[in-house]
Amino acid sequence: MTDDIVGQGVELMVYGMGTVVVFLALLVVITTMMSRLVTRYFPELPAPEPAPRKPVSAAPAEGEVVAAITAAIHQHRNKKSQ
Amino acid sequence: MTDDIVGQGVELMVYGMGTVVVFLALLVVITTMMSRLVTRYFPELPAPEPAPRKPVSAAPAEGEVVAAITAAIHQHRNKKSQ
Amino acid sequence: MTDDIVGQGVELMVYGMGTVVVFLALLVVITTMMSRLVTRYFPELPAPEPAPRKPVSAAPAEGEVVAAITAAIHQHRNKKSQ
Amino acid sequence: MDNLLVLWNSSGLAQIQVGQVVMMLIGLGLLFLAIRKNFEPLLLVPIGFGGILANIPGAGLAYSAVENALHAADPAMLAEFARALGVTVYDSAKDIQVAYDNAGAGAHLAAQQLALDAGYGNGMLYSFYSVAIASGIAPLVIFMGVGAMTDFGPLLANPKTLFLGAAAQFGIFATVLGAVTLTSLGVMDFSVADAAAIGIIGGADGPTAIYVSSVLAPDLLGAIAVAAYSYMALVPLIQPPIMRALTTEEERKIEMVQLRPVSQREKIVFPLALLILVALLLPDAAPLLGMFCFGNLMKECGVVDRLSDTVQNALINITTIFLGLSVGSKLVADKFLDMNTLGILGLGIVAFGIGTASGVLIAKLMNRLSATPINPLIGSAGVSAVPMAARVSNKLGLEANPHNFLLMHAMGPNVAGVIGSAVAAGVMISLVGG
Amino acid sequence: MDNLLVLWNSSGLAQIQVGQVVMMLIGLGLLFLAIRKNFEPLLLVPIGFGGILANIPGAGLAYSAVENALHAADPAMLAEFARALGVTVYDSAKDIQVAYDNAGAGAHLAAQQLALDAGYGNGMLYSFYSVAIASGIAPLVIFMGVGAMTDFGPLLANPKTLFLGAAAQFGIFATVLGAVTLTSLGVMDFSVADAAAIGIIGGADGPTAIYVSSVLAPDLLGAIAVAAYSYMALVPLIQPPIMRALTTEEERKIEMVQLRPVSQREKIVFPLALLILVALLLPDAAPLLGMFCFGNLMKECGVVDRLSDTVQNALINITTIFLGLSVGSKLVADKFLDMNTLGILGLGIVAFGIGTASGVLIAKLMNRLSATPINPLIGSAGVSAVPMAARVSNKLGLEANPHNFLLMHAMGPNVAGVIGSAVAAGVMISLVGG
């Protein structure tokens, strides 16, 4: 930062506004891509039910969570120990 | 306060009860005056709607708040600097 | 507690499980007795009203609370001073 | 076998004291009164349950980490505390406790660090008490909720009834005098601050009583709160004989003129006018009456209904639960089972009686002086105990004259009594607590 | 007679200062605007009332225990404070206050212990401020609630409108530049951190403004919050002239194509995508945007409706009450009645104006470049001020063309503006607060 306060203000404006624009531009890109992906590969059923809830007994595949975490940790460990 | 505890109790009673009575008496006066002022100068429309709410778009006069605060601060500053 | 960790685990299991069983067994006894006492001596009226509330004006016997606490404290004091 | 010993030593049976049994029975008694007899159940259920929890032997739920460490009374530990507090000679943990109570904030911090390092923690109820009451927050939030539930309409229609709310506070100050007199006679042992806190029972207003005693006499808070709520529940029994004794049949039959309608604007301006008066005259009452007026303004202004609804429901309910449990933490045997508690119970009912009588007598006087008739029965409502006391006035009025509906007339002095006792609280704190 | 003196000396009338009267009038003015003119009443009722409470003479509700002890200005007490803070020469309590403000955490603790030992306590509003704002919690909880009330559907249907949310934040940074320029000209006296906090008023988002100023410029928080909420209420007056000046009649008539339906799954993934982007690019915005995304995810995911309901009702209402009172605590006369406050009010409205203009101008540009037509009126909604600014766009659109319903189209830039100003907040804190 420069010493004089106006210079600091200008810098703050340039970097601040720049970050805001870059961030929201990236968000435009990501949002557009996300919408396309979701619409193409994970379309919802046509029925306009808001957030259809599965009955509790619709059983989750056992071990899914455990398997995922286990795999993750193993991979992480292996990387670390190398 | 006197040293003996009964004396202190008597004092507490006298000044305490006195304050309560004076305070509530003043409140009687103020309430009565306030009611008269409001009833005479700011009467409500006869319709018995409880707290009629203005629609949001019923626009407030711009700057009212700013003007009021500005005036207040100026007046205060002037007084102080004298 | 023994020094080796497995021994400590065994102890924790023995005393822990023992306490759980004893506690819940006692609770069985107490609950059964309580239910019998309530059902015999304090039966509810047949009407299936959930928690019939007394009207506020159904006046409580005056001094009940004070009398009870007073008696309790006196008894306690007497015991202590002996 | 060691483990069996640990379990046995840590069990309640091995540590129980007579006082704790007595207090648990008192807790059960309060629950009985609350549930079966409908004694102010919203407060007495949490208070009674908290009282039982506080007296569970060995759990130390109502004690701070330091107190729990002192109760363990490990000699090495005690020596460390003594060093931290600058005590050189002591016989028992009790001496160190006394030194701790009198020490400054620096020594408190040092002792707390010692206790934490040794693995002791604050009990659950102690934590609740610190957050809810010692900070002053819970009574103030309740008062805000009470404000949001209060309708000042009847008071605004007949402001003179404020005098009745003032008159009934005489019970408070007469009781202060009674407490100090008992002390000077050697019957009890109260300081002036204690006496002031006890007197406030006569205000017949729970949060005010808790607020004042948390400032002036924290040790007596349990007994004072129990007395205040119990006697408020007993208002239908305490007040009628006094009211009948002080009024004639003729007076009780007096019908009052119907109250004028009050505009919304008056109701909006009133809490602000009251606030300004408090600001100018009695800043020490500002926390209590400020929050009260804030709650009332939110209710009446009509533009923040969602805030007002939350204040009257979720917020006041949550606060009531923790306030009640916190008050219960003051029902530990070693603080409650004391002759002073009997004194407080006795003085409290005297306060209610004198307040009732003063209200009725001033109402009689006002009836003589005033152009419009005033039924003296509404004077008793000035003690507050909203809305129970107003209902009592109404009931006695109907007994004397089946066409005599005093309820709305009695609501004026009733809410005036809330203001009156908050003002009295401010004076007490100003004169005694400063 | 001594007691009468104590009472008089402790009364407000004996201690009142002109500044306090002025501030109480300003508090009443804010209440008037909130209640009669419907200026953001949910915040301005608590803020205005808190401002009155904060200025009650002698009550010290907005001050810490140390400040209250310093205000009492007992010479022996001052000497003790001076010793604790290592001050050897001082003229008045003010010098010690300055030393305290600049001291480290250790000296703060020592001074607090001194004040507590001398019987001084934290004021009620000061306690609220510490818990609600100084901790950063209340604005974050409000932001979670706002997230749970926000529908990103219109934004997802037309992501390009995010650019409008970016453009309107130019008001923030232009105002920062204005503030430092005024300082370098000697008109005002703001640090860069102050300037950043003032600029955020242009974000037209209350909790963001409060969060940023609590971090960067706590002393200015009162003025900044009052300005932010007042101008948000004034959006229907501030924006239309600017919008009309910068657009032609033809442009205002432009009808936009209907938004495509957005699936629930997109709405669930969006807050997570936004969160990841924040995590990778701007961790300093993580508290604000994290809580915002969390609230939105709870709303959209459909499996935790009971949590989402509570967040949108009880929790946000409770938090709003204490946030408002806490902001009010910053309206004490000696902090608020300052030329800087005037500067903040002036700069704040400039920020709103520039933000509005930038949004409209970029929308005009996008309309030229884009295949589908964009009505420039929706650009002004990018400042946020949800949903007021979108309604203004809609209203002006209808004026020009009775079939032109812009509301849903304007909701996209409107919520984009919330994200934009939270990002701006993160940059400010990162660059200035680090």
Place this chain on the structure above:
Amino acid sequence: MDNLLVLWNSSGLAQIQVGQVVMMLIGLGLLFLAIRKNFEPLLLVPIGFGGILANIPGAGLAYSAVENALHAADPAMLAEFARALGVTVYDSAKDIQVAYDNAGAGAHLAAQQLALDAGYGNGMLYSFYSVAIASGIAPLVIFMGVGAMTDFGPLLANPKTLFLGAAAQFGIFATVLGAVTLTSLGVMDFSVADAAAIGIIGGADGPTAIYVSSVLAPDLLGAIAVAAYSYMALVPLIQPPIMRALTTEEERKIEMVQLRPVSQREKIVFPLALLILVALLLPDAAPLLGMFCFGNLMKECGVVDRLSDTVQNALINITTIFLGLSVGSKLVADKFLDMNTLGILGLGIVAFGIGTASGVLIAKLMNRLSATPINPLIGSAGVSAVPMAARVSNKLGLEANPHNFLLMHAMGPNVAGVIGSAVAAGVMISLVGG
């Protein structure tokens, strides 16, 4: 350009570590399971989201001010910390972190003051954790809410089912034994306190597991809570094979006699009887079971419905949100990505399995010994996991015999399991935590 460097260095991309990416993916995975698979969403949505927030690189949301200062690893700063903690030789910030963890309350305070003076602050999630979990408050409040939602009717109609709630807790203690055995074999590295906290996963009760691990093994809290809630969601998959393997078709067909009606008075007395038993036998279980009984009494007594409603809605919802985010704060990579986490996940499922088996086997035994028939399928409900486990019993009963409705019969052992694991928690804390 300096500013660009500041922004880049403070960005997540510049600071990200592999572990953080992994943990964010795990967080997203938990959200997926919660939202799509309905795995205990009320807890796993906040936990998963909190886990992502905790691992945002450079934000330090899950760390205390001291940890954040140590992570910055400024050499001069480290030297100051070393001096404050009395460390003379150290290689890295990690050594100082270890010294800090082992230091007493006094050194902690000194280090905190250093960090605050240097401008570091507690992360948002760390603050939530301190208030909600480290204080013990949040699990206790949730337990109060669970109590207010629990109907002890089925248990009171058939108190013998309490034995099933006892039997199923064998899973807890068998797991403790497993954990210490793995440690003695050198496979894992758990202390006895760790083992006790891990075992409590078998209690199939979230708040109990969080409460116990916050006392006995705070570092493992994240993994324990995730395991407990995940396996509770998996109960419909974990239990049926075990139940089928241990029962014959004939046993599963057993119809049970209808439960007798239970009076309101019994329901009111039961929580008090339970409380007294806890007070006499196991004070260390008093906080958990005390709050549970309090909630239940509020529900049943019928005179404080407004408190009971708030406890079951606003209060438990608010607490759940902050509890979940706080648990998420323990999912930081450097604490979670550890072989111990795998051990906890493995041991947790073993605990569920053994608990289920014990319940079923004891139910078989009781069926043989008892005059009235007992369907062994209700034994598995003794693990708690209310009401999922009872539904599983019901489902398997209906499969064997379409007229066999076991739901109400299974609710008895189900709620008994809650009491059983709270008792087990008390024993653990008493024996290990003392």
